Amino acid sequence: MLLDNIQKVNDIKNIDEKDYPALAGEIREFLIEKISVTGGHLGSNLGAVELTMALHLALKLPDDKIIWDVGHQSYTHKLLTGRRDGFETLRKYGGMSGFPKRKESNCDSFDTGHSSTSISAGLGLVKARDLNGEKHTVVSVIGDGSLTGGMAYEALNNAARQETNFMIILNDNNMSISENVGGVSKYLNNIRTAGSYLDLRDGVYNTLKDMPKYGEQMVKFIRRAKNSFKQLVIPGMFFEDMGITYLGPVDGHNIGQMVRVFQEAKKIKKSVLIHVITEKGKGYKPAERHPARFHGAEPFDVETGLPLRSRTKANYTDIFSTVMTKLGQRDEKVVAITAAMPDGTGLKRFKNMYPDRFFDVGIAEAHAVTFAAGLAAGGLKPIVAIYSSFLQRAYDQVLHDVCIQNLPVVFAIDRAGLVGSDGETHQGIFDLSYLSSIPNMHIMAPKNKWELSDMMKFAVDFEAPIALRYPRGEAYDGLKEYRAPIVYGKGEYIYEEEDICLLAVGSMVKVAEQVRKELKEKGYSCSLVNARFVKPIDEELIEEAATGHKLFVTLEENVASGGFGEKVREFMDRKEIGKTLLTVTIPDEYVEHGNVDLLRQEIGIDEDSVVKRIITEYAVLK
Numbered sequence: 001m002l003l004d005n006i007q008k009v010n011d012i013k014n015i016d017e018k019d020y021p022a023l024a025g026e027i028r029e030f031l032i033e034k035i036s037v038t039g040g041h042l043g044s045n046l047g048a049v050e051l052t053m054a055l056h057l058a059l060k061l062p063d064d065k066i067i068w069d070v071g072h073q074s075y076t077h078k079l080l081t082g083r084r085d086g087f088e089t090l091r092k093y094g095g096m097s098g099f100p101k102r103k104e105s106n107c108d109s110f111d112t113g114h115s116s117t118s119i120s121a122g123l124g125l126v127k128a129r130d131l132n133g134e135k136h137t138v139v140s141v142i143g144d145g146s147l148t149g150g151m152a153y154e155a156l157n158n159a160a161r162q163e164t165n166f167m168i169i170l171n172d173n174n175m176s177i178s179e180n181v182g183g184v185s186k187y188l189n190n191i192r193t194a195g196s197y198l199d200l201r202d203g204v205y206n207t208l209k210d211m212p213k214y215g216e217q218m219v220k221f222i223r224r225a226k227n228s229f230k231q232l233v234i235p236g237m238f239f240e241d242m243g244i245t246y247l248g249p250v251d252g253h254n255i256g257q258m259v260r261v262f263q264e265a266k267k268i269k270k271s272v273l274i275h276v277i278t279e280k281g282k283g284y285k286p287a288e289r290h291p292a293r294f295h296g297a298e299p300f301d302v303e304t305g306l307p308l309r310s311r312t313k314a315n316y317t318d319i320f321s322t323v324m325t326k327l328g329q330r331d332e333k334v335v336a337i338t339a340a341m342p343d344g345t346g347l348k349r350f351k352n353m354y355p356d357r358f359f360d361v362g363i364a365e366a367h368a369v370t371f372a373a374g375l376a377a378g379g380l381k382p383i384v385a386i387y388s389s390f391l392q393r394a395y396d397q398v399l400h401d402v403c404i405q406n407l408p409v410v411f412a413i414d415r416a417g418l419v420g421s422d423g424e425t426h427q428g429i430f431d432l433s434y435l436s437s438i439p440n441m442h443i444m445a446p447k448n449k450w451e452l453s454d455m456m457k458f459a460v461d462f463e464a465p466i467a468l469r470y471p472r473g474e475a476y477d478g479l480k481e482y483r484a485p486i487v488y489g490k491g492e493y494i495y496e497e498e499d500i501c502l503l504a505v506g507s508m509v510k511v512a513e514q515v516r517k518e519l520k521e522k523g524y525s526c527s528l529v530n531a532r533f534v535k536p537i538d539e540e541l542i543e544e545a546a547t548g549h550k551l552f553v554t555l556e557e558n559v560a561s562g563g564f565g566e567k568v569r570e571f572m573d574r575k576e577i578g579k580t581l582l583t584v585t586i587p588d589e590y591v592e593h594g595n596v597d598l599l600r601q602e603i604g605i606d607e608d609s610v611v612k613r614i615i616t617e618y619a620v621l622k
């Protein structure tokens with residue numbers, strides 16, 4: 001196998017040119033086989049095989065630097081830099097990350113995970129190179145989807161003034177996770193079809209010229225109008241007009257052609273954008289046919305492309321999706337916004353039913369939030385569905401545009417808590433902290449699938465900013481009988497006893513239920529409260545509970561700083577309640593990739609760890 005000759009970085013340069021297609025084939029086979037077992041971002045990687053090979057041929061790593069935008073397409077890069085064995089443990093706890101990591105290899109020059117950062121980071125590396133008097137090449141690789149993110153334009157604006165070489169590769173596969181949308185996508189589409197436009201134009205000229213009376217005049221008219229046409233269809237005018245050299249479009253599956261273009265581009269003493277056309281999922285029919293499904297794939301059967309594990313229970317996203325369609329039907333003022341995640345957030349069904357009231361704004365979380373603020377100011381009821389970690393992008397928009405004006409925007413925060421295999425960049429463990437410090441914001445978290453539905457109905461008619469956060473994965477279907485109406489700022493007693501009082505937030509109610517069961521078996525008396533609201537906390541309930549309980553325990557899947565436990569502690573201190581409080585939280589650290597249950601154990605927020613901590617704490621009290 002040719003792949004056996006690739007043990008370390010730059011080994012690809014020893015492969016004979018005629019064998020490049022065969023090597024690309026082996027890489028694809030390898031990726032399909034490995035990802036079918038571990039799961040991972042298959043489609044983008046299959047599309048970027050030749051592009052990555054060409055980059056490694058044209059560059060000399062680790063001296064030269066590649067910054068992979070999002071980083072989900074960096075698997076071939078990992079393979080070509082001596083990390084073949086890592087694919088056995090891809091995205092597993094302690095194993096190889098699914099994203100570039102500087103700590104993993106000196107060939108990874110910048111950590112990514114969230115989109116549209118690569119041009120800014122690349123430009124920073126370029127400036128550092130120049131100021132340090134170094135000579136290496138810096139290349140940022142950004143996808144067409146990621147080019148819908150505002151940061152990319154802030155960076156291009158800055159890069160346009162560059163007077164030394166900076167290479168930006170636009171990897172255009174005409175797809176984001178779902179269909180790429182908006183004006184930028186349309187513009188790139190025009191460039192892709194420019195070839196056929198030119199053919200059409202020549203054909204029209206010739207036909208018109210042959211027409212006896214008006215032909216010549218019409219040709220003159222079209223020539224005069226050519227400049228405005230040119231803006232639309234001459235490749236790269238948008239970039240060129242800014243001052244960035246545009247090269248392309250280039251066939252992203254033709255290694256020879258790409259290497260030649262990259263070698264030339266390296267010589268240009270300014271920012272140069274090379275527009276490379278690729279196909280997402282290339283070489284694996286199921287992924288070519290269903291690029292969205294194979295963007296981030298669960299383990300699957302290679303033969304059929306079907307997932308190995310079929311889901312029997314609904315996840316929280318499914319529940320959100322269903323309730324959204326009902327809310328949309330009930331109230332015409334309900335509108336839904338996603339930042340390029342109609343599938344991931346479950347808004348696709350709403351889109352299909354109410355296309356006029358659905359907005360996919362591209363990978364533009366900051367814009368999504370201010371856009372929602374505008375919709376609310378205009379009298380509509382916007383529900384913005386964003387993953388917890390991606391909402392971090394829109395902190396100022398939440399504060400400045402929504403909360404200062406106290407606008408009724410609903411934030412449906414999916415993937416709140418530990419998400420697992422995507423790791424540090426994607427764990428949704430900060431939202432309680434970053435949202436609860438904002439005046440006028442309100443925060444809820446459901447304990448199970450019915451409560452998510454009830455909370456959504458409560459939120460949509462709430463007259464101020466409100467967030468509800470729910471985790472990735474299966475929706476809890478226990479505690480069905482506990483469905484008291486949602487009352488503003490009030491928690492809910494599930495079990496009322498004495499001695500120990502568990503106050504749990506959202507996904508941690510399920511954990512707390514088990515904890516209580518184990519404590520009961522050991523002879524402890526224990527209450528369980530579903531907090532429901534993290535902001536405001538139910539002060540009355542805590543004050544009353546203080547008479548019957550010796551030990552309070554808060555449980556949340558959020559970091560300690562700024563979280564629920566800290567709020568309860570502040571309240572108890574302020575009111576001089578004088579009871580012991582144990583806060584079960586994620587430590588103030590970044591949590592790496594791995595199975596969520598395993599991560600919970602490592603962190604000490606799983607059932608067994610919590611029971612042990614409570615027993616130790618209670619023993620001291622006695």
Ligand SMILES: Cc1ncc(C[n+]2csc(CCOP(=O)(O)OP(=O)(O)O)c2C)c(N)n1
Binds near residue numbers: 115363
């Ligand atoms: C800030 C942010 N929002 C959303 C995402 C989720 N996301 C990951 S990849 C992706 C699509 C990227 O499209 P593109 O750059 O064209 O790469 P492709 O997947 O097509 O290879 C999205 C929306 C993200 N990683 N970061």
Ligand SMILES: CC(=O)[C@@H](O)[C@H](O)COP(=O)(O)O
Binds near residue numbers: 177295344415472
């Ligand atoms: C790379 C990226 O940001 C997304 O593809 C993310 O991995 C999706 O996560 P979910 O699988 O939780 O939708």
Ligand SMILES: [Mg+2]
Binds near residue numbers: 143173
């Ligand atoms: Mg794309």
